[in-house]
Amino acid sequence: MSRHDFQIPLSFKHRVCFTRDAFSSDNAMLAELLEEGGGRRVLVLVEKTVAELWPKLSSGIESYFADLGFDWRGVRVLEGGEAVKNDDDLVRTVWETVDKEHIDRHSYVITIGGGAFLDATGFALATAHRGVRLVRFPTTTLSQDDSGVGVKCAINQFGKKNWVGAFAVPFAVVNDFLFLHSQDEETCRAGLIEAVKVALVKDQGFFRWISVNVEALAELESGVLEECVERSALQHATHIAQGGDPFESGSSRPLDFGHWSAHKLEQLTGFTLSHAHAVAVGLALDTLYSAKCGLLRECDAERVLDVVEALKLPLWHEALDLRDENGRRRVHEGLEEFREHLGGELTVLLLRELGRGQDVHHLDEGLVDSCLDDLKKRYAVVKKAEERC
Numbered sequence: 001m002s003r004h005d006f007q008i009p010l011s012f013k014h015r016v017c018f019t020r021d022a023f024s025s026d027n028a029m030l031a032e033l034l035e036e037g038g039g040r041r042v043l044v045l046v047e048k049t050v051a052e053l054w055p056k057l058s059s060g061i062e063s064y065f066a067d068l069g070f071d072w073r074g075v076r077v078l079e080g081g082e083a084v085k086n087d088d089d090l091v092r093t094v095w096e097t098v099d100k101e102h103i104d105r106h107s108y109v110i111t112i113g114g115g116a117f118l119d120a121t122g123f124a125l126a127t128a129h130r131g132v133r134l135v136r137f138p139t140t141t142l143s144q145d146d147s148g149v150g151v152k153c154a155i156n157q158f159g160k161k162n163w164v165g166a167f168a169v170p171f172a173v174v175n176d177f178l179f180l181h182s183q184d185e186e187t188c189r190a191g192l193i194e195a196v197k198v199a200l201v202k203d204q205g206f207f208r209w210i211s212v213n214v215e216a217l218a219e220l221e222s223g224v225l226e227e228c229v230e231r232s233a234l235q236h237a238t239h240i241a242q243g244g245d246p247f248e249s250g251s252s253r254p255l256d257f258g259h260w261s262a263h264k265l266e267q268l269t270g271f272t273l274s275h276a277h278a279v280a281v282g283l284a285l286d287t288l289y290s291a292k293c294g295l296l297r298e299c300d301a302e303r304v305l306d307v308v309e310a311l312k313l314p315l316w317h318e319a320l321d322l323r324d325e326n327g328r329r330r331v332h333e334g335l336e337e338f339r340e341h342l343g344g345e346l347t348v349l350l351l352r353e354l355g356r357g358q359d360v361h362h363l364d365e366g367l368v369d370s371c372l373d374d375l376k377k378r379y380a381v382v383k384k385a386e387e388r389c
Helices: 030-037 048-053 058-064 089-100 115-130 142-146 185-190 193-204 204-212 212-217 224-242 259-268 275-292 296-308 332-343 365-388
Strands: 016-019 041-047 071-078 108-113 134-137 152-157 160-167 172-178 348-353 354-361
Touching: 016 030, 016 224, 030 071, 030 134, 041 048, 041 058, 048 058, 048 071, 058 071, 058 142, 071 089, 071 204, 089 115, 115 134, 115 160, 115 204, 115 332, 115 348, 142 185, 142 193, 152 224, 160 204, 160 259, 160 332, 172 224, 193 204, 193 224, 193 275, 193 296, 193 348, 193 354, 204 212, 204 224, 212 224, 212 296, 224 296, 259 275, 259 332, 275 348, 275 354, 275 365, 296 348, 332 365
Parallel strands: 016 172, 041 071, 041 108, 108 134, 134 172
Antiparallel strands: 152 160, 348 354
16 A cells, blocks of 8 residues: 655636726727737627626627737627526536637636626636636626635525535636626615625724715715725735635635625525625624624624614515524524535634634524524614604
8 A cells, every 4th residue: 555645736816907998999908918818719708687788898899809819709698697596507508608619728708797697607617628717807896896806606506505616716807897887776785795794804994994984885986986896805805815725625714704694594585685685684693793792892893783774784684583393593504504515613703803803613592593683673673763754
């Protein structure tokens, strides 16, 4: 018997770019990115809702690439939205397109759309030829300030979020701020919850800035919105690149603050509740728990809840009251599912102070219920006040 261990060092460049009107003839950023990689063949995939909001987008992309000398394979408009993650139809469509257009590992596929579209198309491209060069163009607040700058892609399976997926560093991420302003106001505003999250776990100064500017953010003033998105994206990318565990082989997941209950809540609503709204509720729950268990000052917890409410985001959802045959809230099932999905020991990040977290390995179910009851009461008070107005 013999054993031979070989170390295989890996190094990735994670390019995260910010621009406006990337497909304008006088904007060279994208062309320079593609030239850097040396590939020549280019295919573009656009989410249908984005194409409808920007009717001249496809022709504008065609014009942009017309004289650049690439082996141009055209624009494909495909279905998007959360539904595309619930089966593998879009994944298979992308595989078929990659095969038909002879896209290889040195080609580029540019994907333009929201987080779910990027997740599903990204998974398809991570598995086609064991990895095709992907250039992501996130178009929503949530995808520009968080998921679009990550190194993960996945679809849902077995009723569970992101069960089938891969880690795949994109060739580049281009945050084009023009797309931010084509969302409906609710979607645009809701995506800021991931900026709140990363500020709470990584940067007290950023959270303080959000608190000071929360009214302008709620009104979606373009300057503060774009600054918030850029700061959040860079915080996420910095943690991934420099946090020591880019492919999540350990147990600690600081960027998943508030997500154990959020993922379960999405599942309990049949994925009709958006990820952003679910994270708002989950963030509120874990913040309140952090205070009730003695880690976080109650006044700081109140500041967090005030910011979430000022962004017009929910602190409660009725699905949190769904119970099993023993009367136990079903959301508690999310803890074990969270552990199983991430692997290793159950590890949940709580807040020790604003901008600094602490990993714990157990949550008291009774205390979680107490927090949920408090959030429910707070929600009822807010609803009554709204009705009086």
